[in-house]
Amino acid sequence: MIPAQHQKLQVMSHAVVGFPTLDENEKAIAGLVEAGVTMIELQVPFSDPVADGHTLVNACYDALKTGGSVKATLELAAKVSKKHPQATFILMSYLNPLYRYGLEKLFEDAAAAGIKAMIIPDMPVEQIEPWLPKLDALGIAPILMVTPNTSEERVAKICASARGFIYVVSRMGVTGKQTQWGEEFEAYVARIRAHTDLPLAIGFGVRAAEDLKALTGTAEIAAFCSKYIEWQREEGSEKAAAKMKQLLVDSELA
Amino acid sequence: MIRSEEGYFGEFGGRYVPEILLPALQELETMFSDLRDDPSFWQEYVGLCQEFSGRPTPLTPLRRLSKELGGAQIWLKREDLNHSGAHKVNNVLGQGLLVQRMGKKRVIAETGAGQHGLATAIMSARLGLQATIYMGADDIERQYSNVFWMRQLGAEVVGVETGARTLKEALDEALRDWAATVETTHYVLGTACGPAPFPELVTYFQSVISQEMKQQALDQIGRLPDAVCACVGGGSNAMGAFSNFLDDTSVQLIGVEAGGRSFLPGEHSIRMLPNTGEDGIAQGYKTLFLQDEDGQLGDTHSIAAGLDYVGVSPILSHLSRTGRVTADSATDTEVIEAFKLLMKTEGIIPALESSHALAGGFKRAKEMSPDQHIVINLSGRGDKDIFNIAHAFPQPEWTQFLQREAKRAQELEEATKGEK
Numbered sequence: 048m049i050p051a052q053h054q055k056l057q058v059m060s061h062a063v064v065g066f067p068t069l070d071e072n073e074k075a076i077a078g079l080v081e082a083g084v085t086m087i088e089l090q091v092p093f094s095d096p097v098a099d100g101h102t103l104v105n106a107c108y109d110a111l112k113t114g115g116s117v118k119a120t121l122e123l124a125a126k127v128s129k130k131h132p133q134a135t136f137i138l139m140s141y142l143n144p145l146y147r148y149g150l151e152k153l154f155e156d157a158a159a160a161g162i163k164a165m166i167i168p169d170m171p172v173e174q175i176e177p178w179l180p181k182l183d184a185l186g187i188a189p190i191l192m193v194t195p196n197t198s199e200e201r202v203a204k205i206c207a208s209a210r211g212f213i214y215v216v217s218r219m220g221v222t223g224k225q226t227q228w229g230e231e232f233e234a235y236v237a238r239i240r241a242h243t244d245l246p247l248a249i250g251f252g253v254r255a256a257e258d259l260k261a262l263t264g265t266a267e268i269a270a271f272c273s274k275y276i277e278w279q280r281e282e283g284s285e286k287a288a289a290k291m292k293q294l295l296v297d298s299e300l301a
Numbered sequence: 302m303i304r305s306e307e308g309y310f311g312e313f314g315g316r317y318v319p320e321i322l323l324p325a326l327q328e329l330e331t332m333f334s335d336l337r338d339d340p341s342f343w344q345e346y347v348g349l350c351q352e353f354s355g356r357p358t359p360l361t362p363l364r365r366l367s368k369e370l371g372g373a374q375i376w377l378k379r380e381d382l383n384h385s386g387a388h389k390v391n392n393v394l395g396q397g398l399l400v401q402r403m404g405k406k407r408v409i410a411e412t413g414a415g416q417h418g419l420a421t422a423i424m425s426a427r428l429g430l431q432a433t434i435y436m437g438a439d440d441i442e443r444q445y446s447n448v449f450w451m452r453q454l455g456a457e458v459v460g461v462e463t464g465a466r467t468l469k470e471a472l473d474e475a476l477r478d479w480a481a482t483v484e485t486t487h488y489v490l491g492t493a494c495g496p497a498p499f500p501e502l503v504t505y506f507q508s509v510i511s512q513e514m515k516q517q518a519l520d521q522i523g524r525l526p527d528a529v530c531a532c533v534g535g536g537s538n539a540m541g542a543f544s545n546f547l548d549d550t551s552v553q554l555i556g557v558e559a560g561g562r563s564f565l566p567g568e569h570s571i572r573m574l575p576n577t578g579e580d581g582i583a584q585g586y587k588t589l590f591l592q593d594e595d596g597q598l599g600d601t602h603s604i605a606a607g608l609d610y611v612g613v614s615p616i617l618s619h620l621s622r623t624g625r626v627t628a629d630s631a632t633d634t635e636v637i638e639a640f641k642l643l644m645k646t647e648g649i650i651p652a653l654e655s656s657h658a659l660a661g662g663f664k665r666a667k668e669m670s671p672d673q674h675i676v677i678n679l680s681g682r683g684d685k686d687i688f689n690i691a692h693a694f695p696q697p698e699w700t701q702f703l704q705r706e707a708k709r710a711q712e713l714e715e716a717t718k719g720e721k
Contacts, residue, residue, distance in 0.1 A: 094597040095469065095583050097476045098319040104463055116595040142317055143583045147596030169317045169585070194321040196484065201323070219321060220481030 065115020128161025226252025492535025
């Protein structure tokens, strides 16, 4: 379930579909749910993921070799959403694979596969707007991003079209590097809050229990993604799940 | 001059970027739309090209070759005579003027053959800017002499190890850098691709080529040419050569893409011919991309690193779809033949990229009559790519020389170590 505003911090984590393999995705997701993660992004691997840092770029390349695709993502979504009804599955993809699939069909098939929200980092709000009636009818929340350099006027525009939650990119840059939390960051979050009643997800640079503690009380969702994929790559999905469980204990979110 | 409708050319173009890059693109667009209509800005730009890069570049008649081929009179627009040896410097000098107005102190660029990277390093040295150049690791090997000079000029050259390790990945990496540094850094995009306003902005600066070409044709031929031919990688030299002729429908415009080894996927870089590129949205814009059914961008090949790119200018996608630009391709073998022919008949050493335009242009010229005229845009020179071109013309004496030279370099390095 997507939390309501001011509910306790929830961790959102990640799967790159096909990384390390399609079979292992299912086990890894079961491990995350068992560890207490209730929101999971299913990333369609892409050849040119420009908003991602090296961890996710390399996972994408590997996933493409093992059969990761839009179709594989929808098949995985159908399985895991049925198996884990308590978890919310979010489709994350760059635009081109979805565009090639056909956006209308994609939205319909994603809804049928149990997808509740969608993050498309290179699809600006202007491109999402015409699809809002369709997405609302299907019950899919378009998750829009705001960044530290987004103007006040544009934050308002984004918040008006956003559904589900707002993805607050914590800092400049791409995924996979540490963020400094502090007064400046708090002011940035407050600036976004002024425009919306939706819960806020903080992403980019959430890499340890200290980060989750820092975000408790500030946001409703924390995206713990690149670091988890690093664990998966280095130690396998089973150990990565155990680490996730420990992380939630250490950050007092279990 | 061609103008976009809110960043679109027909159905192509647009701005599909992560939110973080939007403010910089909007700033650039606002600045560009103010300056493009200011004649004094164009004068400032042309003056800079004159004093720094030797413009106008000549329009050279190929008298011997035209006679030998027996068709149209062939003329070369000599972009190879620019400072740095290619047309890339035009766009870079123009963007340098924008960087000065923005007050930014750092620039980044992607580069394939290294020509755009080299031009950016030259501009940065001249203006006292810090430059970081992203280049595919495979391209670094293919074009090491350009890398050598970029570093000597003070630029940082970063090898990109992901994917196919060519231009596409270098562009991705430049966008990632920009996402982190956009408030202090300008991205000097090197071709007429990417998110709006880059396709239009790069075309605007490169249009100096066809502005001169048109006047020179009137002066030297006495009328407009019957055809203009250019090679197409991203499309900046082609858009430069075509843009002032778009309304002159008597002038046929021919864009020659890299036919590589064959039409099989991964063996060429043809995007505009049937059964090659398809509509896609990636790297910030909509155009014809080589891609698979799942929308994954494909692998490319060309003998010329500068044409080895998966997308193409959205303006050219549009103009080829409407029929204003005729798409053609030349294989690696045809390119080498054209290269030799120009060199031995006219004493001009072309870049392998530009040799695609020669191959396509010579073919076309043979089908035309001697009272017709074709202008081929010679986008760059080949003499400085000696390592790369030596690959295309293997000779034992060159290999033996390299072995001796490697030994001398090794000895020199060891002697220097000893002194420390």
